[in-house]
Amino acid sequence: MRGPNYDAVEATVEVSRGGKLVAMLRPQKRHFWVQQTDNSQAAISVNWPAICSLPWVSPLGENAWSMRIQYKPLVRYIWLGALVMAIGGFVAATDRRYRVKAPAASKDALTAAPPDPAKVRLA
Numbered sequence: 001m002r003g004p005n006y007d008a009v010e011a012t013v014e015v016s017r018g019g020k021l022v023a024m025l026r027p028q029k030r031h032f033w034v035q036q037t038d039n040s041q042a043a044i045s046v047n048w049p050a051i052c053s054l055p056w057v058s059p060l061g062e063n064a065w066s067m068r069i070q071y072k073p074l075v076r077y078i079w080l081g082a083l084v085m086a087i088g089g090f091v092a093a094t095d096r097r098y099r100v101k102a103p104a105a106s107k108d109a110l111t112a113a114p115p116d117p118a119k120v121r122l123a
Helices: 077-093 107-111
Strands: 006-010 013-017 020-025 028-032 037-041 043-046 050-054 056-061 064-067 070-073
Touching: 013 050, 020 043, 020 050
Parallel strands: none
Antiparallel strands: 006 028, 013 020, 028 037, 043 050, 050 070, 056 064
16 A cells, blocks of 8 residues: 555454454554654554454564454443543532532621730630
8 A cells, every 4th residue: 555655464354253344454564764663554444342453563574464353341431530520520429518608707807806826815
């Protein structure tokens, strides 16, 4: 495969579970001409219960490549946990107890002079 500034080798990998196709992944290994560097482009399949990714690691020689598949089940529950925390913050912020004004201090307490430190006795 040829891109605007690179050559690439692409694989087509079928991921199945119990004979049923789960995802079709296409990772790439790219070689950029100007920088003379190689870069791996991971293939990622996102669905509700899990995220499946297939990063391309390195060539082994003679049309053999090293790959690893990463299957992360229940990763979506991280976002569900953040949503639950946001709802809890909203409920706490709308609690009536936080909106009730504190009773006003009496005028005597406001005009009274502070105690003399020399006369204060510590127990």
